[in-house]
Amino acid sequence: MQQIVSRLQLPLWLSLAVLAAFPLFELTFYTELLTKIMIMAIFAMSLDLLVGYTGLVSLGHAAFFGLAGYTLALIAPQYEAANLWLTLGVAILVSALAALVIGLFVLRTKGVYFIMVTLAFAQMFYFVFHDTDLGGGSDGLFLYFKPDAAIAGFKPFDLENTLHFYYFVLISLVVSYFLLCRILRSPFGHALVGIKTNEHRMQSLGYPVFYYKLASFAIGGSLAGFAGYLSACQYGFVNPEILSWHQSGSVLLMVILGGQGAFYGAAIGAFVFVLLQEFLSSLTKHWQLFMGVIIVLLVLYLPGGLRSIGPLLRASLLGKTANVKPPAGNDPPDIAQEESANDRSDSLH
Amino acid sequence: MTEAILFTDNLSRHYGGIAANSQVSITLRRGQLHAVLGPNGAGKTTLINLLSGDVAASHGSIRFGDQEISGFSAHRRSRIGIGRSYQKTNIFPSFTVFENTRLAAQSRQPRPFKIFSSALSYKEIVDTALSALERTGLSDRRDDVASTLSHGEQRQLEIAMVLATRPDVLLLDEPLAGMGSEESAQMVQLLKQLSPHHAILIVEHDMDAVFAIADVITVMVNGQVLEHGPPRQIRSSVAVQQAYLGHEDDP
Structure with missing residues (x-):
């Protein structure tokens, strides 16, 4: 039986269509805002792989985001555009290596200690860039030219063009999403969710749990690096704030707001978080107070995150109980949902 | 002679001054169902934890075939063919x-x-x-x-x-606990089927089941092996009756 459009796929395709059509309205400010949001969505999804699927609540994820941004700013030539493909590769590689090395240390800890050591490592990077001249100190570094996408003389698109940059980011978001869903469907992905659910049993079934977690941490770090690279491109500068614990905290909030354990949830979280931030800060300079209240209310009344609104509404309309359980403690991540978001409906389990 | 797969030699585990297992030497053979009996706190689960790698041994050795495995992690022991189940359901x-x-x-x-x-x-x-x-x-x-x-x-x-x-070796911690009589009979049947091709160590409180299926029984008390032998010998052992089975007969 072939299900053509699953319940989850329809809203996803619709959102994609809206995002793809948005620049036609020629609202440059909002096009740039959406670009930023989509970059944050990639960042949030990369963290959801750790938080929602591997059970690793990291409070230092900005380290990998910021490292890639700094890598671009440091290796880019000052008076001409850098090669996009080369610098992107190097930046992601730096983030991946950093995640591997940091992972070797932090993954020896669990729970609240894990949160603390990831925070500590990220702060180390923050102070390295803040207090030394390596990356221009607290002022950061400027990037005067956006990277050049030319391959052997042929230039498929131009990142200096706002629209081109928008679509480049949109495609990056879509590719990241499907890549992550694909990983989740693999034996490796299933093992990660097993580790989140019952790490001890995974160990006794013969899984070298540490290496699985390390691989997940490195994949999450690389993808965070990808987002950090795009962000540095967009703004044309990097400063230590992009590695700060505020940044790590914000992205964690996005994951929690959207609903951990589903990549589209993390993306929803990024959209709502950044839009709220923009909206509230345009109203008052005490916007963080209102932001805090809204977050508390959302967490209290929507413990499953914003992504659970749909099923809850449907359930109350149909008078049935919702099929999305709020994640209380060890919630089951939605492998099934995420898989149906992909292309198969013949799932065996 | 059946093939011996897993041996322990003077295996001990101490928690502070308490010896949860003390100098336990047993041999598991393929085709043999080896039951471990003993009152609560006798160290039966600790023995399984030591064999599966969930708990590290304080002294003594564990050999799997020709390999010394007491330094192996739990997942590595699982990979070489030692599988275990848990007393408290762990799924x-x-x-x-x-x-x-x-x-x-x-x-x-x-x-x-x-x-x-x-x-x-x-x-x-x-x-x-x-x-x-x-x-x-x-x-x-x-x-x-x-x-x-x-x-x-x-x-x-x-x-x-x-x-x-x-796995080649099955370490089963009270597999019948909490099962109904029908399920229990089914499980006993399964264990009989598995027995010829596996080395099985089973910790179980259901005496009838143990005496019906075990080829060898080890009785433990206070972390030590009290008696070891075929069911007939265990049943008639005075030491065992005093230490353990005697309590069972009391109304």
Whole structure:
């Protein structure tokens, strides 16, 4: 039986269509805002792989985001555009290596200690860039030219063009999403969710749990690096704030707001978080107070995150109980949902 | 003579001044069902934990074939063929019954880090999982979420997961605990079927079942081996009756 459009796929395709059509309205400010949001969505999804699927609540994820941004700013030539493909590769590689090395240390800890050591490592990077001249100190570094996408003389698109940059980011978001869903469907992905659910049993079934977690941490770090690279491109500068614990905290909030354990949830979280931030800060300079209240209310009344609104509404309309359980403690991540978001409906389990 | 697979030599585990296991020497052979009896706190579960690697030994050695494995981690021992079940059900409650066993079978996949293939496309693993469900009588429930199973069925799933890793040695911690009489009879039947091809160590409180299926019985008291031998010898042992079986007969 072939299900053509699953319940989850329809809203996803619709959102994609809206995002793809948005620049036609020629609202440059909002096009740039959406670009930023989509970059944050990639960042949030990369963290959801750790938080929602591997059970690793990291409070230092900005380290990998910021490292890639700094890598671009440091290796880019000052008076001409850098090669996009080369610098992107190097930046992601730096983030991946950093995640591997940091992972070797932090993954020896669990729970609240894990949160603390990831925070500590990220702060180390923050102070390295803040207090030394390596990356221009607290002022950061400027990037005067956006990277050049030319391959052997042929230039498929131009990142200096706002629209081109928008679509480049949109495609990056879509590719990241499907890549992550694909990983989740693999034996490796299933093992990660097993580790989140019952790490001890995974160990006794013969899984070298540490290496699985390390691989997940490195994949999450690389993808965070990808987002950090795009962000540095967009703004044309990097400063230590992009590695700060505020940044790590914000992205964690996005994951929690959207609903951990589903990549589209993390993306929803990024959209709502950044839009709220923009909206509230345009109203008052005490916007963080209102932001805090809204977050508390959302967490209290929507413990499953914003992504659970749909099923809850449907359930109350149909008078049935919702099929999305709020994640209380060890919630089951939605492998099934995420898989149906992909292309198969013949799932065996 | 049956093939000896797993040996312990003077295996001990101390917690502070308390010896949970003291100088335990046993041998597990393929084709032999080896039961461990003893009152609560005798160190039976500790023995299984020591063999499976969940707990490190304080002294003594554990050999698997020619290999000294007392330094091996739990996952490495599982990989060489030592499978265990838990006294307190230890499953993936939010997964389906099938996914629980599939994940167990997948642990034997040669290239675990292939991240772009579908987990359900590995026929051999799916088949192993399905056959483990069939042997434990859970085929009908394969699409149900594990937490919705009855306690007895969860015990069966616990065993199915061990079988799906295709171990040579089975360490079963009270597999019959909490099962109804019908489920229990089914499990005893399964153990009899498994016995010829596996080395089985079973900790169990159900005396009737133990004496019906065990080839060898070790009786432990206070972390030490009190008596060791075939069921007939254990039944008639004065020491055992005094230390353990005597209490059972009291109304």
